[in-house]
Amino acid sequence: MGDRWTEVDRYLESRLVPPDPVLTSALASAGGAGLPEIQVSPLQGQFLHVLARALRARRILEVGTLGAYSTIWLARALPRNGRLLSLELRPRHAEVARANLARAGLSDRVEVRVGPALESLPRLAAERPKPFDLVFLDADKPPTTEYFDWAVRLSHPGTVIVVDNVVRDGKVADASNPEPSVQGMRRFFDSLANDRRVRATVVATVGAKGYDGFAVAYVERPTADPRGRGRRRARASREGSASR
Ligand code: SAH
Numbered sequence: 001m002g003d004r005w006t007e008v009d010r011y012l013e014s015r016l017v018p019p020d021p022v023l024t025s026a027l028a029s030a031g032g033a034g035l036p037e038i039q040v041s042p043l044q045g046q047f048l049h050v051l052a053r054a055l056r057a058r059r060i061l062e063v064g065t066l067g068a069y070s071t072i073w074l075a076r077a078l079p080r081n082g083r084l085l086s087l088e089l090r091p092r093h094a095e096v097a098r099a100n101l102a103r104a105g106l107s108d109r110v111e112v113r114v115g116p117a118l119e120s121l122p123r124l125a126a127e128r129p130k131p132f133d134l135v136f137l138d139a140d141k142p143p144t145t146e147y148f149d150w151a152v153r154l155s156h157p158g159t160v161i162v163v164d165n166v167v168r169d170g171k172v173a174d175a176s177n178p179e180p181s182v183q184g185m186r187r188f189f190d191s192l193a194n195d196r197r198v199r200a201t202v203v204a205t206v207g208a209k210g211y212d213g214f215a216v217a218y219v220e221r222p223t224a225d226p227r228g229r230g231r232r233r234a235r236a237s238r239e240g241s242a243s244r
């Protein structure tokens with residue numbers, strides 16, 4: 001089925017995603033620099049863009065920049081005075097990303113911060129930034145639970161949080177799969193199952209990147225909860241080991 005999925009992706013791209021020299025050169029420069037080719041597909045990039053526009057997002061947070069392909073899709077949805085902050089572990093990736101953002105004319109709207117996101121996120125929260133309107137989580141998968149918790153803490157009611165790669169060829173439904181990324185996603189869904197702060201779903205996708213999916217979560221207005229469950233759980237998950 002893989003060939004069929006790729007064929008359909010290419011067909012839909014030919015109809016829905018106009019040729020774009022900036023995105024094409026961003027991909028070429030990332031590929032040329034030896035970065036892994038694991039960016040979102042063009043249709044997925046368009047999805048992120050449409051979502052950001054629909055939310056009228058002015059402040060976007062991304063975790064996992066790579067060569068800034070998804071960053072460009074998202075940042076182009078911002079108004080002039082909008083801002084996107086993207087967190088990236090590897091200095092080399094950040095360097096390629098910044099060059100691509102400069103070529104895209106987005107340097108004034110986008111900041112790439114280098115470091116492990118589990119350090120960058122608490123540091124960011126300590127700055128007490130204005131809440132983000134849209135968050136895209138797409139870094140390493142094992143700490144997704146912790147990334148998501150920080151994302152909620154950096155949100156306002158109505159913020160949408162998107163998490164990439166939550167289905168992974170269906171492996172997510174296999175409790176016995178030992179891959180850390182699969183275990184990470186299962187731990188994330190266990191945590192979501194009790195998280196009263198959000199309402200969440202998964203949009204599964206098939207295409208050139210295989211069978212995968214996005215979790216899409218809407219941050220709810222806090223409600224008085226006599227058992228205080230949502231908050232206690234969240235604190236427990238933040239303080240738990242990130243490397244499980
Ligand atoms: N969002 C990008 C793809 C990101 S790939 C796109 O669609 O175009 C995942 C990225 O997360 C890689 O660049 C990787 O270096 C980065 N990453 C891995 N572990 C990380 C960590 N602990 N903190 C921040 N970024 C991390």
Ligand code: DHB
Nearest residue numbers: 038039040138139164165
């Ligand atoms: C991988 C990571 C991603 O974020 C992705 O979208 C696809 C693949 C990976 O690490 O293999």
Ligand code: MG
Nearest residue numbers: 038138164165
């Ligand atoms: Mg991804």
